[in-house]
Amino acid sequence: MGSKISKADDILRKMLSEKRIKSVEDKRVGSEVFDTITLKTLYKLANTGYIHRLNGAISTGKEANVFKGLDENDNFVAVKIYRVTTSDFKKMQNYIQGDPRFKVRTSNKRQLVNAWVTKEFRNLQRAEEAGVNVPKPIIAKNNVLVMDFIGDEEGDAALPMRHSVIKDPEKLLTKLINNIKLLYQEAGLxxxxxxxxxxxxxxxxxxxxxxxQGMTRDHPISHELLNRDIANIVRDFKKLKVNISNEEIKSIIKDL
Ligand SMILES: Nc1ncnc2c1ncn2[C@@H]1O[C@H](COP(=O)(O)OP(=O)(O)O)[C@@H](O)[C@H]1O
Ligand SMILES: [Mg+2]
Structure with a gap:
């Protein structure tokens, strides 16, 4: 990273001039998201080859923006950038302080967000190693997470189930329960x-x-979280005319 670069605009201009960020539209999206530290982080990730280009925004959420990028080998990557200003610190604090893997005792917002991103990275890593179908995490740095891009070869991002046409909901549910079970049994999450x-x-x-926000299975609130996850799945599949009870799913996941 050019150590003398300190202003967000300079970094953004440099990224633009080097075509690391492609279009004017991205700059507009970018300037909404990228504070100086975020830009420096992106710049560092660019210099180390993790992000060669940032293309369009895939999603603009409450707390994070997800962009499509290309790494130095022209593979698509997904870049999730947390906005420090709009993050839900209460939630982050609750979920991090209760997690024995994290010894974060801070009310510093930036530190909390960074820990949050690390948590997402580690959870993805654990899930991936357990064979759960998740995007493979590539690197987490400060408030930025780079992971495998989920989409097709043309670079169109996969749609959330919510916005997808599901041809065989029963089959999808079976696959999903299998993944939740792997997450629970093998990753312990x-x-x-x-x-x-x-x-x-x-x-x-x-x-x-x-x-x-994923928690380890042995944590006291994990039961409550699992019940909530299961209830959401039951509700979402009911809309697709698949009827299954909470207990049925639970007993499969827990091998009862
Ligand atoms: N690895 C990925 N590949 C492709 N699209 C992704 C990926 N991760 C996230 N997205 C897209 O970005 C959206 C928001 O990502 P998500 O991680 O759910 O963040 P949020 O906290 O905003 O809900 C997703 O619904 C999906 O459309
Ligand atoms: Mg989401």
Missing amino acids: VHGDLSSYNILIQDGEPVIIDIS
């Missing part, structure tokens, strides 16, 4: 915010995303 918004459909396969 409960997602905690599972719903048709956080399940992408890629070639008919469910891909679980957005797992930053």
Whole structure:
């Protein structure tokens, strides 16, 4: 990173001139999101080859923006950038301080967001190693997470289940329950915010995303979170005319 660059605009201009950020539209989206530290982080990730280009925004959420990027080998990547200003610190504090893997005792917002991103990275890593269908995490740095892009070869991002046409809901549900079970049994994690918004459909396969609030199975609130996840799944599949009870799903996941 050019150490003398300090102003966000300079960094953005440099990224633009080097075509690391492509279009004017991105700059507009960018300037809404990118504070100086975020830009420096992106710049560092650009210099180390993780992000060669940032293309369009895939999603502009409450707390984070997700962009499509290309790495130095022209592979698509997804770049999730948390906005420090609009993050839900109460939630982050609750979920991080209760997690034995994190010793964060801070009310510093930036530190909390960074820990949150690390948590999402580690949860994804654990899930991926357990064979759960998730985007493979590539790197987490400050408030930026780079992960595998879920989409097709042309670079069109996969749609959330919520916005997808589901041809065979029963089959999808079976696959999904299998993934939740792997997450629970093999990764020892409960997602905690599972719903048709956080399940992408890629070639008919469910891909679980957005797992930053995921908790270890042995944590006291994990039961409550699992029950909530299951209730969401039951509700979302009911809309697709698949009837299954909470207990049925639970007994499969827990091998009862
Ligand atoms: N790895 C990915 N590949 C493709 N699209 C993604 C990926 N991760 C997230 N997205 C898109 O961005 C949206 C928001 O991502 P998510 O992680 O759920 O963040 P939020 O906290 O805003 O809900 C998703 O619904 C999906 O459309
Ligand atoms: Mg989400």
